[in-house]
Amino acid sequence: MASLVSHPDEVRVVSKRFGQGATDIDRYLELDGYKAVQKALGMGPDAIINEVKNSGLRGRGGAGFSTGMKWSFVPQQSAKPKYVLCNGDESEPGTCKDRLIFEHDPHSVIEGLMIAALAVGSHTGYIYIRGEYRYLLVIMQKAIKDAYAKGFLGKNIFGSGYDLDIYWHGGAGAYEVGEESALMESLEGKRGIPRIRPPFPAVVGLWGGPTVINNAETLASVPAIILGGAEWYTKLGSPKNGGTRLFCLAGHLNKPGVYELPMGYNLKKMIYEVGGGVPNGRSLKAVVPGGSSTPVLLPEEIDVAMDFDSVAKAGSMLGSGGVVVLDDTTCMVKFALRTMKFYKHESCGWCIPCREGTDWLEKTLTRFHAGGGVKKDIDNIYYLSENMLGKTFCPLGDAAAMPTMAFVKKFRKEFEEHLDGKPCPFEKAAAAEPILA
Amino acid sequence: MPDVTLTVDGKKITAPAGSLLIEACKSAGIEVPSFCYYPGLSLQGACRMCVVKVEKMPKLQTACTTGVTEGMIVSTDSDEVRQARKAMVELLLGNHPLDCPVCDAGGECELQDMTFSYGAAESKFAEAKNHRDEQQWSPVVYFDRPRCILCYRCVRVCGEGMDVWALGIQNRAVGSVIAPNQEDHLDCEECGMCIDICPVGALTSGAYRYKTRPWEMNHVGTICTHCGDGCKTTLGVRRSETGMEIVRGDNRDKSGINGDFLCVKGRYAFDFAHHQDRLTQPLIRKNGKLTPSTWEEAFELVGQRFREIRDQSGGSAIGVIGSNRTTNEENYLLSKFARVVLKTNNVDHHRTADFPALASALHGKPQKTASMRDVLNAPAILVIGNDPTNQHPLLGWQIRTNVRLRRAKLYIINSAPIKLRRQATAFGLLPAGAEAKAVAFLAGDDSLLDALLSGDTTRDAWIALREKIRAEQKLVIVFGSELRGRDIEKLVGFAATLTEAKLICLGDYANSRGASEMGLYPDLLPGYEPVAATKTFQQEWGNLPPEKGLSLPEMVESAKAGKLKALYVVGSNPVSRFGIDPFVLSKSFVVVQDMFLTETANIADVVLPAANAYEKTGTYTNTCGDLQLVKKAGEVSDTKSDFEMIVRIADAIGFDVRGLVPFGGGTHSDMGQTRGAQSGEADRHAVWLEAHNLEPKMTPFDPMAILDEVQRVVAGYDVSRVNLLAGNDQHLEIAESGASLIQPPELIVPANDDLFSSGTLGRYSKTLNSVCENKSAVPEVAAD
């Protein structure tokens, strides 16, 4: 469905089976499928966790937390069943990578989840796929069924004596459900309201049992680590940022697409070489480096290695790998507004600052963009965002506040150009010449 | 658990390990603001008002979800913290209508208070506020969406607290809205807990809204008149044309046995007091018709007729029926009046529980009854019979709260699948009427096991249930009126075999227990003293008729036989309750004291308009034996308290009322009521008053004068007066009372009131009626 691209700089670890027919379990097996989990069965939990820890694999869901470390937080003994979850709710604007994994290589997610289960001693896993991805749910349902049919799942997997069940689960449209504890609520059949922490999911998670939750890409990376070894994997990336990552290049680019590049790949190069640069002879105005919740970078800030630490140092975040490129015809107020509209729509509404803050920011930005802004609005927008930041119940509020603060800070002049009834200076230009061929 | 030490705002404080920071601060006198946090309900962390700075934590933390840890350093009032809170208030006010001047909650609004503290008065927002029209969800619940700050207190108190789950949250994001279970209306127990707990004016009461401003009311803490549980309630009263009108009932003073709780009746059903049918003039039957008269004429007539009948036919020709809703003082006075003035033991009341049997079984065995507060803390509770959710709402609340917050074990034995079973560890379903057999089985009689089988409660289940109950170390046993007489004796016997067990006997009306304890029986005097055997009362009251008198049905029989010449009914409606043929009483001189022209009042010769319990002072004893003070709140002019009427009738009979009410103080007040005075000994009552530092009472209509005597004379009632007057409940020891007597079980007639009915009072409560009309059957809903 979604078209594939390629570039010579790509290092294919997670995407190595893309386009190879690996949805078919026999094909997957031919392509080294289910070897890692069998190896893991012989390793034992500690060795698996160590291997993953040493690989430098960090969560691809957005926060970049060490996966091995996360697994090690799960208590060995537990009165309640332990669970492993795959977060396939992929909804962060700018991000469309998990979709490709589910579409082309569903078994790698299953296998990764199986290894996670072995690592923490869990016998039950769930793969949660966002409701809009119905065709992927169908693919996953078949993949799971095939794995059961082969005896890879269920009782006594691979004759090891270990029982492991994995089930599919579908969402019904909610960004917030991607937040790990909200996802658990959703899986329990409730509204996707995040949970109070502590206790953390590793201790008290799904149905009260210790739970590991990982992004689909994170899990799909695990089998390769088990087979190739931590050392090989670390070396692919940059210091403390093991491996490769699926980057979703989007926006004003000549060759948008999902590319698997080593961690630490230079952003400028990514835009100009991999993504083919900005079309129509336009110049670069800004880049959102890791999904809509990450603060925007200016052209002079993009000579940065795309790994968690370097992007953080540059004042933004690597996030979910959604690189959105904006050319000079883009109205930043409009962009800020569209971003806020999203968060306002997706806020779960639980806490005051996020619920009310996103509403007021969206309303103010709407009026502002329509030419009804007054000078103090600019400060108010910043003030409101600043007062949401770090004070909301879950990081969704931060995700709304951070980019907004960056827009105001970095494009204040553009905000000022919208003041006092002036029409948006970009509206015409954009309408005159559609960028799409 | 050991305490931990932490530093808050530079102050070293200690708090029990595992407690929440917000609670630790509160107990150290540092108030951390909150909207969504509410003690006893689940944590939300939603309003973010309680943010504090905890050292070593990068972000501000919510004190309502953070546990205390050793050495923690917290600041609750830094600039950063204040700014964060100010921003929350600003954000809330952005969409909040500023209609405080016409809002019911104005002056009692937590958002107003918070705005005052954090100074977010200046508005940063130019946008229009989101608006939605106000909705009426039920006759008593209104919802004004724009005022709602989404603290979810209502949702939680309804679900977690009431186990009703009638409120939820619809939509998400800024469109989130509290929603009732029937889309646009509520189907629930109408307890109004949601209204009470709402920190702003989003949920308002249909009974109270737009009636007054909070500061225009007087607030009087008293006791609810409806069921036997004895909730404390604060009545908001306001001057009206006809006296003092009660406009609101709530529990703003959370000090009572009910803490937060009130049920639909406690919260709204005070309005019978202002029903237009309320009697405000004495009525005398003239030419077959009840005709208005003056008080003097009425008292004169009653006094004269009672005296004639007593003197001509003897006291046994007069019957006295007391009330379950008058105060202890009035009941005591009535009991005394009957014996001393009318010279009769024909005294009874509408019995709804066998308290005398409990008294008999526990005679001399102290510490065997539980208070309403004990139910909240008991590690295990056994409920036999009754349906607390419907008949004893507070008891139900106490049990649920205990199960929820303290994980108490609840065992239920009932012939119906009562709702409380949802909280039960084990539930035994009985065939109808098999409660007594269940008690015998618990006590060890296995031969009855087969008689207990019903539904899916199997033999094994019964045996397992018994084993669990027997193994409990500290058990409160609650039983309904299904158990009577010897069965109660058997239950007490079983309780004695357990490590520690205390009992609660459930009676139906607000002062059923008080009526019982004050001796409204033909054979029992106050404190369950058998008439025949009493020395105490012979000494206190003088000569008493020695023979046991007639019970209520016997009085009716006697009237039928033409022997009962007069019947004096105080605050009771036996004609309706017992289905008495009015014709039977047509030859007797019937005097009725009541608020309304009840079925009984309708056939009376004299009707005296009475004040109700919200309009007078005295004490009530709830079904557990907790003694509490009733305070005068409302007033309807031209009515009189039953107390005053009894005294006036005694006076009209020609009795020296000093022999009835010890007022005036000192030896002068004695007037021969104790033989001691005559023989030159000190006046015992005066000595007692002096020893208790009490003022001599100056008027014969002061019920406190009789309370003095009750406390002195009725065994078990000598509790701290200071505590009582301070509004504290005090648990009484039934063990100290007299030997009591086993009563014929058939004399007990359960009231069968439920959540939405309350005998005659309920019939005259407009609010209660409107709620009932609005109801489909209360659905039993799935819990979370």
Next chain:
Amino acid sequence: MKFSDQFEARFTEMLGHYPTKRSALVPTLLYAQDEVGFMSDEVIAELASRLDLTELEVRNVISYYSMLTTKPRGKYNVQVCTNIACMLRGGEELLEHCKQKLGIGHKGTTQDGLFSLEEVECIGACSWAPAAQVNYDFHENLTNEKMDQVLEDYKKKGTQ
């Protein structure tokens, strides 16, 4: 109330996946909606009773998820993404085009009941923007002309 055999089979299977009944709720709601077209009172009552929930609880959940609706909509629900990546590449213009073409606005339904239109948040097609979903099918790298074709195809399918 009657659902398809496939629904029933899946429902039964799903109940076995979880330790609590209500856990099956969210996916079940969507499958039920696929069959009935929207979350009717009848569906709500049915699923509430099957999963031991109150109708209120079911409604609360339904109203949280943006794909679930309690109002009937067209046979083909055209969902145009206008979120950032799509917006940059003409998503809003595409939505505008659809509005004109179908003669309906956001959340509107055409008179013949064939189409409804919805502006939606990011559907995970950012690298292939602008994109739209018709029911569950993705259509990517769209232009007004391609969109016309897409709508035409559905119209054909729907009126056959």
